[in-house]
Amino acid sequence: MDRELALEVTRVTEGAALAAAKWLGRGDKIKADGAATNAMREIFDSVNMKGRVVIGEGEMDEAPMLYIGEELGTGNGPEVDIAVDPIEGTTIVAKGYTNAMTVLAIADRGKLLHAPDMYMEKLAVGPNAAGKVSLSDPIEKTIEIVAEASNKKVEDVTVMVLERPRHEELIDQIRKKGARVKMFSDNDISASIATALPGTGVDLFVGIGGAPEGVVAAAGLKCLGGEMQGRLKPQNDAEIERCKEMGIKDPHRILQLDDLVAGDDAIFSATGVTSGTILGEAKFLGGGLVETDSIVMRAKTKTVRYIKTVHNLEHKPYIIQDND
Template structure:
């Protein structure tokens, strides 16, 4: 994949973020998601790829666009897999909270895992711990090993966890060990990425979250030199059948980062909608201008680029979350 593709992809996430941001605090998560999805799908038409959506808004009968298997791009570029979450944090935007973003990962065709929309147990870390921990170990063993390998006392180790009832036992274990816990209400992908960012002060990301989000996080962590391991958690026969239909015959086995995001080149781009772990949200600077903050990463170079963009809004058509589109500057 050409390096110029990274800038094309971030233009797509920027438009998704601008569209979703109009719905901040308005209590309508479906409209916010629809706006971001429509914006991203429209913008993909100008991107020089022959893309197939592998992680998206659902199966064809569940989503009108960005459905799994949909072809995107102008077909004049490389054949690639697309993993996309137009709006990670629908509740965040609807409620005017923190930690929402538009996210896209691009990889060579046939390399991104087609993950079912079920829970996945996850363990993510940065380069220092990559390849040295195992999801098969219990939580205490993992934390103690991370402490020994980093040379940090348990009390200096920081673990990021989604604040969910299902994590009560994990949180109790971490508190008994005396580690620092950072609980986040939303942002499963951003949380996993934080464990590998050099300035995040996060050592581990632990707990369960969405399997599609695990694939997006794996793409980013490949670019960062970190690691994520996952294990699918089917809760019933329907979940198990979804795994089997997607070619996952042994859901209980550990999924490596390579299982989820391949070994070739990967491009990861995200634009903040509501400020979170590592991206600032969309800011309306004036009637005519808005600012976005994005990150662009590539596995082949492991370069992390942060992009601050000032958008001139007159004439820029932003999907509004309905069948109509409006000029953002006029709203």
């Protein structure tokens, strides 16, 4: 992939965040998501690449744009696969909570897992524990491994877990082991990435969430030298068949990082809509100016860029629209 793509796709997540931020706290997650999707689609079409959506808003008959199989870009440049989430945390934006962001990952054609829209059991760690953990291990053993790798006491290890009834037993096991539990309401991409970023205080992410989000997070962790493992959790025969249709012959096997994102290169970009663990919110400064906070990373070079940008909305009318 061309290195220029890293900054080009940051324009995409920035534009989506600007559009979504208009709907912060207004109680309408549908309009927030629609605004972000429209902006993302508009800017993608100016990027020099032959892009194909492999993880998007759904199938063609479910989503008018950014659907699986959609072609994006100018048609010139590298052939890439794209995984997008116009808003990771639509409910968060609608209610004005923390940790919503716009996010995407790109890789060379054929390198991103075409993850079906179903549950996935996940485990994520940073570089210190990468290569030392396994999703098949009991959580108690995993905590011990992470503690040793991080030069911490078990009681100082922080584990991120999505707050859902299905995780009650897992949370109880972590607490009995003596580790710290940090729960969150949505956006497990941010929680996964936090394990590999210095300064977040997060050591381990575990739990069951969306499979597509697992692939996007895996791209970010590959850029950071961390690790993501996943195991699909199909709920019925139809979902098992769906896995096979998408090339996953054994839906129950543990997927390693290279299964989720193959090869040595990937680009991950995210922009904050609301303030969160890894990014600040889109701030309306007055006079038509908005400041965004983004992160963009590339796996091949392990470069991580934090980008603060001030946008003049007067010159970006295609981003802020009513979306009625």
